[in-house]
Amino acid sequence: EADIYQTPRYLVIGTGKKITLECSQTMGHDKMYWYQQDPGMELHLIHYSYGVNSTEKGDLSSESTVSRIRTEHFPLTLESARPSHTSQYLCASSEYYASDGRETQYFGPGTRLLVL
Amino acid sequence: GQQVMQIPQYQHVQEGEDFTTYCNSSTTLSNIQWYKQRPGGHPVFLIQLVKSGEVKKQKRLTFQFGEAKKNSSLHITATQTTDVGTYFCAGSDSWGKLQFGAGTQVVVTP
Numbered sequence: 001e002a003d004i005y006q007t008p009r010y011l012v013i014g015t016g017k018k019i020t021l022e023c024s025q026t027m028g029h030d031k032m033y034w035y036q037q038d039p040g041m042e043l044h045l046i047h048y049s050y051g052v053n054s055t056e057k058g059d060l061s062s063e064s065t066v067s068r069i070r071t072e073h074f075p076l077t078l079e080s081a082r083p084s085h086t087s088q089y090l091c092a093s094s095e096y097y098a099s100d101g102r103e104t105q106y107f108g109p110g111t112r113l114l115v116l
Numbered sequence: 117g118q119q120v121m122q123i124p125q126y127q128h129v130q131e132g133e134d135f136t137t138y139c140n141s142s143t144t145l146s147n148i149q150w151y152k153q154r155p156g157g158h159p160v161f162l163i164q165l166v167k168s169g170e171v172k173k174q175k176r177l178t179f180q181f182g183e184a185k186k187n188s189s190l191h192i193t194a195t196q197t198t199d200v201g202t203y204f205c206a207g208s209d210s211w212g213k214l215q216f217g218a219g220t221q222v223v224v225t226p
Binding site (some may be wrong): 100106110 | 151157158160161164166202208215217218219
């Protein structure tokens with residue numbers, strides 16, 4: 001199991017508030033990802049990064065933004081939270097194994113966000 | 117773009133029975149990975165398949181990669197309550213980008 005951390009684990013917040021979800025990993029992985037997942041549903045990629053100063057939007061359109069100033073840190077920010085943002089947000093980082101071309105994603109525990 | 121589809125979406129299994137979940141890609145994959153997410157938890161890597169026709173086993177779990185590298189299956193024998201969760205396949209294209217399927221949610225009844 002890899003060392004990837006997310007804070008807060010749970011967050012209840014009012015509409016219109018600005019929030020930042022934190023994600024940190026200590027493995028030195030270059031690639032990091034943010035997924036949005038409703039309970040029991042599929043994973044939707046919303047942002048990814050291939051390294052410092054690299055950020056890309058994922059397959060699912062999101063009103064959030066990300067930054068990657070340090071390798072180990074990949075925070076996600078919502079400028080103005082809305083009830084439609086209520087979901088679970090999962091952060092992941094990946095390691096590439098040259099021996100077999102495998103690129104395994106390691107997931108953090110997730111942040112469960114409720115916007116009232 | 118690449119699409120990965122999984123069936124069934126839900127699987128209700130009696131404890132002790134076998135079942136199979138399938139993963140199909142619209143394009144040829146470089147490799148395919150399987151993840152398991154327990155209820156309330158986060159996805160955890162199970163295995164990766166790289167070669168055409170590859171078969172790998174992990175105890176009661178058998179993973180298979182199709183000859184054309186466009187489909188995969190996960191077969192679980194003698195299902196136990198610990199098998200409860202959602203199983204995701206994820207296909208990787210030649211650029212290394214991973215596309216997750218929608219998952220198969222497995223419920224086990226004693």
